[in-house]
Every structure is written in C-alpha cells, then in structure tokens.
Amino acid sequence: MSKIDTKYLGIDLASPIIVASCGLTKSIDKIKEFESNGAGAVVLKSLFEEEIRNEVSNLVKYSGQFPYPETEDYIREYVSDKSTQDYLELIKKAKSNVNIPVIASINCVTNQEWTSYAKEIELAGADALELNIFILPTSKHQTAEEIENMYVKIVTSVAKQVKIPIAVKITQHLTNPIHTAFSLELSGAKGIVMFNRMYKPNIDINNLRTTAGDIFSSPAELQEVIRWIALTYGEIQADICATTGIQNGESALKAMLSGAKAVAISSILYKKGAQVIKDINETIDTWMKDKNFQNTKDFIGKLSYKNIDNPAAFERVQFMKFFSGIE
C-alpha cells in the first residue's frame, strides 16, 4: 500500500476515510470492525442537545403532574445527566477498544448550558470534538447574519472549554459557506466538515401526510460538496473534511482533489458494511500508484478553485453559459 495517511485536525490518520457520525458509531463492536477494515477515525453518534431536552419533556409529560416543582427539576437534572454519562461511557469504551482517533460529536443549536459538557467530553478522552450545527430558519424575521452569529457564538463558547481540536459540521444552506467557514476558523475551529446532510421531509399525496425523505444519500449529492470544498480550499487554514454522497474510492478521490484532507462516510456503510472502507482505501492506493503520487498531500486540493487552470469551472455563471447552447 502507498502512504494513504493524512493529517486532519492536527491528528495523524492512517487513512483519510472516517466513519461519519451515525447510528453505527454508538456500537463498540461496529467501531472495532471499522478499525479492522482500515478506517482512519470514527465520529461517534451525536449527543443531541435537542434529544436531551426531548427526553426530559417526555419524561415530565408521561409522569403526570408533580406535587413539588423541585421533583421536576430533579428529573430534568437526572435525565440530562444520564444521557451525558452514557455518552462519556461510550467515549471511554471506544478509546479503550480501538487505537484510531475517536471524535465525539454534539448536535447543537444554542451556546447555552450544554457547552460545559464539552469539557467532560475532553476529560473522557475524545481526541477531537465535532459540532454539528444547524439552526433552521423558520421565521421571516431571522436574518442570515443573526443565524451565522449564533454559529460563531457556539464555537467561541466551546473553544473556551476545551483544548482538543474542534471541527464544525456545517450545512450548505448558507449564503456564503466560505465566509462562514472563515468566521468559524477565527472562532477556534480547526476543521470544517462540508456538508451535513439534513433529515429531509417528504409529502405523501395519497394519504395527505408528511413522510420521511431518503435517509441515505445518493452519489449525485457529492457534486455540490465538491464545488464548495474547491472554493473554500486555500481560503481558510482549517482542515476540510468532505461528507455526503461519497460511496466509493473514486468519489473519495474527487473530494480530496477538490481540497478535503479527510472524507467521512455513512450511507454506504449502512448499505454495504465495513468492508467498503477496505475497498475505498485500496482504490486510493492503486490510483496513487498509477498517478505516481507518493503522499496524499501531493494531490489534496490539486483541483481546487485556486489550483486549477480553469477556475470558472466552479462558477455558476460558467455553468449556465455551458448549458445555454443545449436545446
């Protein structure tokens, strides 16, 4: 095998392929399987700020009325604490069972009480912390700037709590993802994960109800990811990790050529199992030999906006011009 290793968030990874945060990474057996199949790192299933709150309100709801307000306070404290304790246990167990870096993950929407958990996550042994932030705008009164300022506040608060590197998983639904990535870097992020794939709602026209959209990504979703990574590469010092739509070695290579130092996968692991990591690593290795690249850094970002001869390929206007002749 060639040297397919990379450095992400200042951490050496034997492979650029990271297991993205998902249900699979809450199982120690699965994490061990990912390591033995050549994963460079794992991102644990997110601890959801929202989930903790829901758990609390459900418990309160199903327990009926409390004679004393203190009882409710106690339950709120206990449930929050239990979710957190379980998560810290998962980090500790993962760290004692595998040698690859273990990245904890928090899904967050505020910079409130949960930021103190970040310290505990660090103490539990996580090598890094990924913040999955998406503030869904649901009001015409909320401006893009207000929402993006909240991202900055969250990262600033967490960066004050921990010394381990912080990566921020952002959505592509931002006015200027490059600016957001830069602001997050200035707030303390060492990595930007592009992009999180949201839960997507769908509509059932026969039964007149809403349903869940596709849980798993499709390979076509990678194209937008590539564009934004290519445009962001070189504009920020923080490392970029690609996620969404990467399902084989070829797509991992595209993401890396556009500027990603690491590639996080999830859907394909659900569909094909851990063995796919081995296949992706082998494809990268074979391709590197074929192209005569000794190290991954020799080609990461080689086809980014800054490094290509025809940067217009990444610009929308050129895209429209390109298709304007097609009847």
Ligand SMILES: Cc1cc2nc3c(=O)[nH]c(=O)nc-3n(C[C@H](O)[C@H](O)[C@H](O)COP(=O)(O)O)c2cc1C
């Ligand atoms: C079943 C499932 C659960 C997921 N749970 C989380 C999560 O808890 N936190 C998170 O940041 N991303 C979560 N994701 C998103 C993945 O980490 C990943 O970024 C996304 O699926 C895109 O990668 P893919 O195209 O390889 O699936 C989940 C994805 C799937 C399919």
